[in-house]
Amino acid sequence: MGKQRRRALSAEDLRFMRDVPRGGVLHCFVLDCSGSMLAGERLALAKGLLIALFDRASAMRAEAALVCFGGAGADLRFGPAVPRWWNERWLEPVGGGGGTPFAAGVQCATQLLERSARRKPAQQRWVWILTDGRTTDEAARPPHADEIVFVDFEHGTIRLGRCERLATAWGARHLTPEELIG
Known part of the structure; x- marks a missing residue:
């Protein structure tokens, strides 16, 4: 047998394949709509x-859900479903103000994840918590979340660091919006 020549790999040899879990993915976004989030x-x-993250979920054919918390409680605003369209007109009516019922927001997301786990046990479930951490509420880590990301919107000279502490306690990722965008 003759010697086979090996050639160097080129860009044409490479193929991009998305690594999507067999059961699909659910991204549950938990948005802080409290009065402190209105500042700055x-x-x-x-x-x-959120618009950019929903666009990413749609491109990946992943399901998404949106839980908003603020004032006196929390509610499910969208999903879980594959977002076919998503734009700022849909988010415009989401207002802010009042207290920061963080525990209520996490509880609403926990219930949604429990239903998802029963319906699609092989599905990977992500929780994205977008908050400035200005709350005294305590909440337990959602048990059916495979990955949790705290997106920390706390700015200013006096930082309380609650998002970072919660992320550490929950074994979650901690990012700023700038790190997520960039």
Whole structure:
């Protein structure tokens, strides 16, 4: 047998394949709509970031859900479903103000993840918590979350660091909006 020549790999040899779990993916976004998020236009920044994240979920054919918390409680605003369209007109009516019922937001997301785990046990479930951490509420880590990401919107000279502490306690990732965008 003759010697086979090996050639160097080129760009044409490479193929991009998305690594999608067999059971699909659910991205549950938990948005802080409290009064403190209105300061410095943090809520507006969070809404813009949500549009980009929903676009990513749609491109990956992943399911998404949106839980909003603020004032006196929390509610499910979208999903879980594959977002076919998503734009700022949909987010415009999401207002802000009042207290920060973080525990209520996490509880609403926990219930959604429990239903998802029963319906699609092989599905990978992500929780994205977009908040400035200005709360005294305590909440347990959602047991059916495979991955948790805290997107920390706390800015200013006096930082409380609650998002970072919660992320550490929950074994979650901690990012700023700038790190997520960039």
